[in-house]
Amino acid sequence: MSHHESHDTEVSHFIRDIIKEDLATGKHKSIATRFPPEPNGYLHIGHAKSICLNFGMAKEFSGTCNLRLDDTNPTKENTEYVESIKGDVRWLGFDWGDRLFFASDYFEKLYNYAEELIRMDKAYVCELSAEEIRAFRGTLTEPGKESPYRNRPTEESLDLFRRMRAGEFEDGKMVVRAKIDMSSPNITLRDPTIYRIRRAHHHRTGDTWCIYPMYDFAHCLSDALEGITHSLCTLEFENNRPLYEWFINQLDVPSHPRQIEFARLELTYTVMSKRKLLRLVEDGLVSGWDDPRMPTIAGMRRRGFTPAALRNFSERIGVAKRNSTVDVAMLEHALREDLNATTRRVMGVLDPIKVVIENYPEDAVEELDAPFHPEDESMGSRTLPFSRELYIERDDFMENPPKKFFRLSPGREVRLRYAYYITCKEVVKDEAGNIVELICTYDPESRGGTADGRKVKATLHWVSAKHAIRAEVRLYDRLFTTPAPEGDKEKDFTTFLNPDSLNVIEAYLEPSLASAAPEDRVQFERIGYFVADKIDMTSEKPVFNRIIGLRDTWARISSKEGA
Ligand code: ATP
Ligand code: MG
Numbered sequence: 026m027s028h029h030e031s032h033d034t035e036v037s038h039f040i041r042d043i044i045k046e047d048l049a050t051g052k053h054k055s056i057a058t059r060f061p062p063e064p065n066g067y068l069h070i071g072h073a074k075s076i077c078l079n080f081g082m083a084k085e086f087s088g089t090c091n092l093r094l095d096d097t098n099p100t101k102e103n104t105e106y107v108e109s110i111k112g113d114v115r116w117l118g119f120d121w122g123d124r125l126f127f128a129s130d131y132f133e134k135l136y137n138y139a140e141e142l143i144r145m146d147k148a149y150v151c152e153l154s155a156e157e158i159r160a161f162r163g164t165l166t167e168p169g170k171e172s173p174y175r176n177r178p179t180e181e182s183l184d185l186f187r188r189m190r191a192g193e194f195e196d197g198k199m200v201v202r203a204k205i206d207m208s209s210p211n212i213t214l215r216d217p218t219i220y221r222i223r224r225a226h227h228h229r230t231g232d233t234w235c236i237y238p239m240y241d242f243a244h245c246l247s248d249a250l251e252g253i254t255h256s257l258c259t260l261e262f263e264n265n266r267p268l269y270e271w272f273i274n275q276l277d278v279p280s281h282p283r284q285i286e287f288a289r290l291e292l293t294y295t296v297m298s299k300r301k302l303l304r305l306v307e308d309g310l311v312s313g314w315d316d317p318r319m320p321t322i323a324g325m326r327r328r329g330f331t332p333a334a335l336r337n338f339s340e341r342i343g344v345a346k347r348n349s350t351v352d353v354a355m356l357e358h359a360l361r362e363d364l365n366a367t368t369r370r371v372m373g374v375l376d377p378i379k380v381v382i383e384n385y386p387e388d389a390v391e392e393l394d395a396p397f398h399p400e401d402e403s404m405g406s407r408t409l410p411f412s413r414e415l416y417i418e419r420d421d422f423m424e425n426p427p428k429k430f431f432r433l434s435p436g437r438e439v440r441l442r443y444a445y446y447i448t449c450k451e452v453v454k455d456e457a458g459n460i461v462e463l464i465c466t467y468d469p470e471s472r473g474g475t476a477d478g479r480k481v482k483a484t485l486h487w488v489s490a491k492h493a494i495r496a497e498v499r500l501y502d503r504l505f506t507t508p509a510p511e512g513d514k515e516k517d518f519t520t521f522l523n524p525d526s527l528n529v530i531e532a533y534l535e536p537s538l539a540s541a542a543p544e545d546r547v548q549f550e551r552i553g554y555f556v557a558d559k560i561d562m563t564s565e566k567p568v569f570n571r572i573i574g575l576r577d578t579w580a581r582i583s584s585k586e587g588a
Contacts, residue, residue, distance in 0.1 A: 038344040056088035064106035066299040077339035080119035092121040099227035113322040168208035249278035329556030329572030358579035369397035373534040377416035414490035431482035446471040493533035496567035
C-alpha cells in the first residue's frame, strides 16, 4: 500500500513536498503533526486552514495529528473555549483519536527543563522590572544590554526559581530568562523570558502553579515531548524559529521537531484577529461567537456552511510562503458548489402576494408530485398541496412590466413549478392603491407544468396559502461593507459594519419544511440556500437562516480571468 493517496483537487505545496521528501529519504518513518490552539477564543476560518493542513497531511501520509491545547496563559483561557475547539475540529471531520493533549500536562516537565537550563548556566533569574527588560533589549539597529543579574551564580538562580515556584515572591518581582545573546541581530534571542510569576487560577491545574512558562519555551518543548516531526505554524513565527531550535538543541529532549512556517489565511470582508472577534462579541455587535455572520467555525456552522466546503476551500487556496488575502467569493464558491450537489430543492415565498385561481374549485386540494433534486433522483420526492389560494413572490409580478420582464403581469401566462399554467386576469388593490391579490385562471390541461406546444417564458415558485407554514427567516449578509475592514489605520474596524447584515422576515414555506431538523440545509428554488437554525428551529416555530444566495460571483470572476 502506498503511503500517499492522491486527490483530484490536490495542489502540490512546499509542505507536502517536504513531507514526501522526509519519508522518501527515511528521515522519518511516519509523520506526526499537531494543531495547537490557545483556548482563548473560538476558532475561525483561518484556524480551519491550519486544521485541514495538519490533520490533512497526517491523514494523507498515514501519520498522526495531535490536538494540543496550548494553555499557558491562564487569565485568558477557559473550558468553554476548550470544548468549542474540540467540537469544531470534530465537526470539520477530523479525529484526534486518543491524542488530545494540553501544554498544562507538561508543566512539571517544563519546570524541570527550566531548572536544567539554569544548572547548565543557560538561564538565570532576573530581577529587572518589565520596563527595564524592555529598555535593555535594544532595537533592530542597536544591540541590547546585559542584565546585571545575568552572571549571578547558578546556585542562586536555582534557589530563587524554586522559591518563585513556592510562592515566596509577588507577581512580576522576577522572571527566568534564557541566557543566549543580548547582541543577536534576532531580538527574540536576546535573553527571552521563559518563566514568570502569575497568581492566576488555571482552568485545568487550578492553583497548583503561581509560575507559568512563556509560549516560546512551552511550545517547542511540547512538540518535542509529543514526538512531532513537522511543526507547522504561521509566518509570524519565522523569527522565533532560531529560538525554537535553541531550546530543543540545549535540552535532552525525546525528539527534534522541525518548525515550518506558512502564510496565514486572510479573507476579504472579514476580520480574523481573535481580539477583534472578541470585541464584536463583548460589545454585543453580534449575538455571540456562533452568530451566523461571524467567521468563526461555530458561526459558519450555524450559518449553514458544510465541513466539505471548508475542507475543499482550504485545499484549493493552497499553502504559500507569502501572505496574501483571499477573495471571500472563492469561499462562497466552494460553499455553493457543495450545497448545489447536496441540498434538496424546496419552495418558499419570502415576500408573498396572494393569488386566487378563480376557476379552481373552492375546497379542492391536489397533491402534486415534485422531485427534491432535478438531477439526483436518489434524493426522492415529496408531494406539494395545490389549492385555490396560493402565494407567489411579490417581485414576480408587475402591473406595468418593462420590455424585459417575463414573469407574471396582467394578461400574461406563466408556469407554476410542478403545478399548472396560470394567467393573470385582474389586480385587486386596497384603498391606498396597494396590490393585495391577483385574480388568475389556471389551465387544467397543464397539470405538472406542461401544456401542448404552448410556451411560457417564466416558471415561478409558489406555496398553497392554507397549507404553507409560517417561518422566521433570517436573511444574513456580509458583516462588513468593505473588502479590507482592518485596512484603515484611522478608522476602527467597527465603522465598516454592514447595517443590513441581518434582516428578519416572516416567510411562507412548503409544508414539508415543518419537519426539517436543526441544521438541515435546503435550496429555496430561485432564491438561495437556507438552513434550519441549529438552536432555534422547532416544528412549531420554524426558523431558517439564509446561508447564501444563488448567484456565484467567483465563477464569473474566475472564468473572466481564465482561472
Ligand atoms: P492569537 O491571535 O490569539 O495569537 P492565533 O489566531 O494565532 O491567536 P492560536 O490559537 O495561537 O491563534 O492558533 C492556533 C494555530 O492556528 C496556530 O498554529 C496558528 O498559526 C494557526 N492560525 C491562526 N490563525 C491562522 C490563520 N489566519 N491562517 C492559518 N493558520 C492560522
Ligand atoms: Mg497565536
